[in-house]
Amino acid sequence: MKLTILGCYAATPRTLTNPTAQLIEIKNRLFLIDCGEGTQVQLRKNKIKFSKINQIFISHLHGDHFYGLIGLISTFSLLNRNNDLHIFGPKGIKEIILLQLKLSNSWPNFGLFFHELTSNQSEVIFEDDKVLVKTIPLKHRVYTNGFLFEEKLDQRKLNIEAVQKYQIEKCYYQNIKNGKDILLDNGTLVSNNELTFDPEKPKSYAFCSDTAYNEAIIPIIENVDILYHEATFLQSEANLAAKTMHSTAKEAATIAQKAQVKQLVLGHYSTRYDAISLFKEEAETIFPNVLLADDGESFEL
Amino acid sequence: MKLTILGCYAATPRTLTNPTAQLIEIKNRLFLIDCGEGTQVQLRKNKIKFSKINQIFISHLHGDHFYGLIGLISTFSLLNRNNDLHIFGPKGIKEIILLQLKLSNSWPNFGLFFHELTSNQSEVIFEDDKVLVKTIPLKHRVYTNGFLFEEKLDQRKLNIEAVQKYQIEKCYYQNIKNGKDILLDNGTLVSNNELTFDPEKPKSYAFCSDTAYNEAIIPIIENVDILYHEATFLQSEANLAAKTMHSTAKEAATIAQKAQVKQLVLGHYSTRYDAISLFKEEAETIFPNVLLADDGESFEL
Numbered sequence: 176m177k178l179t180i181l182g183c184y185a186a187t188p189r190t191l192t193n194p195t196a197q198l199i200e201i202k203n204r205l206f207l208i209d210c211g212e213g214t215q216v217q218l219r220k221n222k223i224k225f226s227k228i229n230q231i232f233i234s235h236l237h238g239d240h241f242y243g244l245i246g247l248i249s250t251f252s253l254l255n256r257n258n259d260l261h262i263f264g265p266k267g268i269k270e271i272i273l274l275q276l277k278l279s280n281s282w283p284n285f286g287l288f289f290h291e292l293t294s295n296q297s298e299v300i301f302e303d304d305k306v307l308v309k310t311i312p313l314k315h316r317v318y319t320n321g322f323l324f325e326e327k328l329d330q331r332k333l334n335i336e337a338v339q340k341y342q343i344e345k346c347y348y349q350n351i352k353n354g355k356d357i358l359l360d361n362g363t364l365v366s367n368n369e370l371t372f373d374p375e376k377p378k379s380y381a382f383c384s385d386t387a388y389n390e391a392i393i394p395i396i397e398n399v400d401i402l403y404h405e406a407t408f409l410q411s412e413a414n415l416a417a418k419t420m421h422s423t424a425k426e427a428a429t430i431a432q433k434a435q436v437k438q439l440v441l442g443h444y445s446t447r448y449d450a451i452s453l454f455k456e457e458a459e460t461i462f463p464n465v466l467l468a469d470d471g472e473s474f475e476l
Numbered sequence: 477m478k479l480t481i482l483g484c485y486a487a488t489p490r491t492l493t494n495p496t497a498q499l500i501e502i503k504n505r506l507f508l509i510d511c512g513e514g515t516q517v518q519l520r521k522n523k524i525k526f527s528k529i530n531q532i533f534i535s536h537l538h539g540d541h542f543y544g545l546i547g548l549i550s551t552f553s554l555l556n557r558n559n560d561l562h563i564f565g566p567k568g569i570k571e572i573i574l575l576q577l578k579l580s581n582s583w584p585n586f587g588l589f590f591h592e593l594t595s596n597q598s599e600v601i602f603e604d605d606k607v608l609v610k611t612i613p614l615k616h617r618v619y620t621n622g623f624l625f626e627e628k629l630d631q632r633k634l635n636i637e638a639v640q641k642y643q644i645e646k647c648y649y650q651n652i653k654n655g656k657d658i659l660l661d662n663g664t665l666v667s668n669n670e671l672t673f674d675p676e677k678p679k680s681y682a683f684c685s686d687t688a689y690n691e692a693i694i695p696i697i698e699n700v701d702i703l704y705h706e707a708t709f710l711q712s713e714a715n716l717a718a719k720t721m722h723s724t725a726k727e728a729a730t731i732a733q734k735a736q737v738k739q740l741v742l743g744h745y746s747t748r749y750d751a752i753s754l755f756k757e758e759a760e761t762i763f764p765n766v767l768l769a770d771d772g773e774s775f776e777l
Binding site: 186187188189190212213215216219220236237238242243245246249250253265267268270271274275278279280281316317 | 487488489490491513514516517520521537538539543544546547550551554566568569571572575576579580581582617618
């Protein structure tokens, strides 16, 4: 699992900072989360293959989280993309994109599917054989969801020495990986435990931006490996955070601590502060494992 | 008059090249022409005061000419702009912008006025005491206009030595600047020619992008000081130019030569070519005064 930050600053794109967009790579699948203006250029700078992105998740319809989407879709078209593209986001996103494609008379030559979200309850919105994605309903000025990405449990790992010792034929291997016990020709039942190792523990990633401090998300994100939580402000601007329905670094850390996550990654910084290290310092007074997102940074699990 | 190129490359924003956007400064007024994705960052890089932009002209609704507009409007809002903003562009642009403002629940706190264009004839779309702006109907895959910016003739310049020689009082100066003759107390009529110099010749700028080769624009742009004409391709890709309704460098130069403009500036280059100098070389076989636009370049008149 690898998280790549394309942009993690609040409000507007600037010369050296980009609005929200990030990639989470899970078992060779690449999911784009949010798509602020300039995301396609950030993808190029980070040498990401455009054709590997097949799902885009948009948290909410504030410009710094989706104004780059129409440009990215248009560029996919110019690059003669073939793969279907699935877009998950608040109701309204389909109308915004289709209106612009219609008026520019540039209908994409690939399948473009919208999955509009309206629920205020966490729900599964994407699932394949490797990954499950659920919404995390957030509290912000407009309808907003975070996203929880969960690896699925892999099949069990074959203990090659053991299966060779019992001279088990290859055609049984898949059954063993699926957890079945094996009855040998001599009538002995060999338990699956003897023939396999546990698979790797599935990893999980929770993206929570933008949101006011909201303890309701804790049961959804409990024990995740990485929590990305917005920290637009420091505690000294707690009044601004409350007014704009954003979080402070301390509040983000409090959520991380209460949800017992393994690692907190902060982002969505207001550009009013001199150094983003201030966010880490404040969060670490509450929760020990704090990392700072920054444009172009990657975090590997 | 000063032309600043914020972006002049075709199709998509890339790491080092930007889609179309430019500023024309005329007598202390600053007009933004087109607004591809990333224009607000280009404005910051070029240290342009956002509050000085009160009129934005959009040529057509292809993404590389307007996807940056919604982001710029949102940033104007965040910066607590007060001035009215006027947007001139094809019918449909109002619906695109208002839909996004509505869905993001972020109505601007300044006056936002749309002037939607539908005519296929050149028309005056903006006029104040200093500047006149007319459309230049272009031939492209969607409804497209270029824009002609004309300075208005200044008042005549006072010949201070002459007015002092005749001991004319200051209260008559404005009349003299307006071209009036003066009757002295001794009954002598002094002709305005003796008291004034000619004002500077008004300058003009024509922006023509995107367009196929189109001689119908020649009467509109005749004798302009600067013609910016798109040259997406070289003559070796004339078939592609025809198919996509773009121009080659040679075609741009032919228009410049037939319209007897003083200076041709080329832009809107396809990124398929190794060096933009190739466009200049090709154009100069037809027309001598060719300059190459490039992102961040300025041209002063």
